[in-house]
Amino acid sequence: MTSLLELQNITIQFGGLMAVDHVSLKVEKGWISALIGPNGAGKSTIFNMISGLYKPTSGKVFFNGRDITGYKAYKITSLGIARTFQNIRLFKNLSVLDNVRIGRHCRGSSGLIGAIAHFPWTKAEEKEIEEKAHEALRVVNLLDKKDELAKNLPYGEQRRLEIARALAADPVLLLLDEPAAGMNLQEKQTLMQMVQNIREMGITIMLVEHDMSFVMNISDHVDVLNYGQKIAAGTPSEVQHNPDVIEAYLGKEIE
């Protein structure tokens, strides 16, 4: 059986810097898979390559057995990979609902003519978009804030809105880039429950996260990066006891 996502020897170079160096990893369907590593290890860069924002220098990305290396980001989203951003990138001056509706873009088809003519099927699609958006907002518990401007939400809610926006695209694989960053303990607990609920919906999740207890509690599988290279992989407990991982995390602090 093919994995849902497979990276084969993926490499990217910025000038002389090897930001990601021949990394291979797999994400199986139904997993919550985490990507961890010290700052600058190349985690977000890998996300950017999977979602098509960066083009790898070499190596391949397979999604459902299909080679999607070098596909444009919008194409990859419509194939079923949606994502959130580490440095929240909401459409700040739009309402919460509009943000999520835009997330639904890749599942719609009406264009300019439909917009102006208001065909019955355009209206039907608009209704469907709205329903799906409500559904996604309900998952992250933001439905009652749907008319607020995105920029007026508190930080934790902005992070959750990013998740709702990605969910609206009906993804098969959801990439969460540091979803718990900047949240307090209670918010993290709620978030953890939400991530588990999303998995229950049949969506595979891959996340980058710094909060170790969050990662270790929630993940089925962990890949560890250091200086752009993969140094370990396995279940949370395997990884926790791996000497290379301990050195990568602790060694830095001792120096």
Next chain:
Amino acid sequence: MESIIGFFNDPYINQVLTLTGVYLITALGLHLITGITGQFSFGHAGFMSIGAYTAALLSLHLETPFIINVLMGGLAAGLAGMLLGFPSLRLTGDYLGITTLGFAEIVRIVFINLDITGGARGLAGIPRDTNLTIVLLLAVLSIICMYRIHDSRFGRALTAIREDELAAEAMGINTLLYKVKAFAIGTFFAGVGGGLYAHLIQYLNPADFGVSRSFELLNFVVLGGLGSVPGTILGTTVLTLAPEFLRFVKEYRMLIYSALMVTMMIFRPHGLLGGVNFRKLYLDLVHRRLAQLAKTKDVGGKQQ
């Protein structure tokens, strides 16, 4: 009633109002490009001139019906917008602005050099087919179009690009394609405006479509309220009518106008109505009124 009809029949008033409508249609095109999609265009007058000359030449040489000519003017400008858009909309911000400005200058200089356009002497004898009724009709139609675009999947994709292009791309929006579409539609409106302009003023000169005209159109859109249709209407109306009322200070008019541009940007960088959500204001008002009604009813009930 009669005095109102008389007011609109006054040739001077009629001319000024028709011209305002023509500018409004043109400005709404720029509103879509800059206000909604967030792409700089400093060459809108160039597209207006493409529409104007196309429509005028069709009227003069092929004598096709007026409305067809105006439409063809719009299509010609839209096509030019699309052709320029595909390569240049990869550029962002100021680079795009200066490219569109350069394109408009090239168009102007080409029109000066062509024989068929009458060169620098200009093109005269265009029939006066544009009238207030038709312009008002088209302006209202354009406004409805803008509102419908804004409230659609298509329009939301454009606003997403304005807000964060990279995030928009990650949400599955083919940003380049949508930008080109917005540019093509916006320049189509400019072309229609140009066609109407030609058949109103009855004379075209490339000098009328220079950099200053492009920036004037940009001011219509920005000073009234960037991204807002009421803002664009306000900006266009005030800035077109004001010079007519300020004739007595003619010499200082531009001085006041330019100083206003600076102060306006310092105190209201989004323009007068920028960021004002009329629908929300209206709904809030309705809610408050309803709440008030409910309250008085309550009080009334208790008293009984």
Next chain:
Amino acid sequence: MEQIQTFIQLLPQQLVNGITLGATYALIALGYTMVYGIIQLINFAHGEVYMIGAFIGLLMVVYFKVNFFLAIICAILVCVPLAILIERVAYRPLRGSTRLAPLISALGVSLFLQTLMTLIMGPNAQGFPQIVKDTIYTVGTVKFSLVQVVILLVSSVLMVTLHMIVKFTKVGKAMRATSESYETANLMGININRIISFTFALGAALAGAGGVLVGMYFNSIHPMMGVIVGLKCFCAAVLGGIGSIPGAMIGGVFLGVAEVMGVAIGFGTYRDAIAFALLILVLLLKPTGIMGKPIQRKV
């Protein structure tokens, strides 16, 4: 065939004329590139600073009968505070505002200065008296007029001075640091506001001198002269790679030569379009210009 031969014969002469014109473009383009490099703003009012420089030069020459050297100094002395004032009043309050707001503000300043000068000087072109003798030097087949020599000399001296200031002085280092990152520069104890003012001052000095030189070269100036020249010089700056000082010099000279050549091969009526056509071409092929650094997309 004959045409090609005459063209080749005239080539060295055209080059000299092109480089002279280009040197004046470069002087103005430098102001655009430095300001853009430091605050990412197309300073539309820069063309008007150049125009005012030309008028100050004219006033000095006509009323005070000074020589061209003093005229240039006076133009610089007026343009520098003017540019600093423009930045203080119209741009500084808008720092951190939307992208479009400072541009509209710059357009406002530009329009204001045009109108003001039209009110003071009248809308017509003013003759610029010949203050440099019309001596002609001949080297081989190429003729240099004394004005051309003066323009080339003065602009070279100014550009070398600028290069020295930016490269070797403390304030030049601060300028480069500020254009990299406000925050870091600020942390290093650099007074950002002073550096920005200084950048405007440097640009204005070059533009003011450029105005006088152009007045001398073409013997005619008018209140609208800054509009097209300003836009063309911004194109030159983009051609060379916006933000790059050598880029602006190369871009300016390149544009001057291209224009003179364009006219020579029969595109005289399209002269003002050449800059824009080149700009569009270069931007499409290499969006960051000849000397520009590649941009990495930031996620």
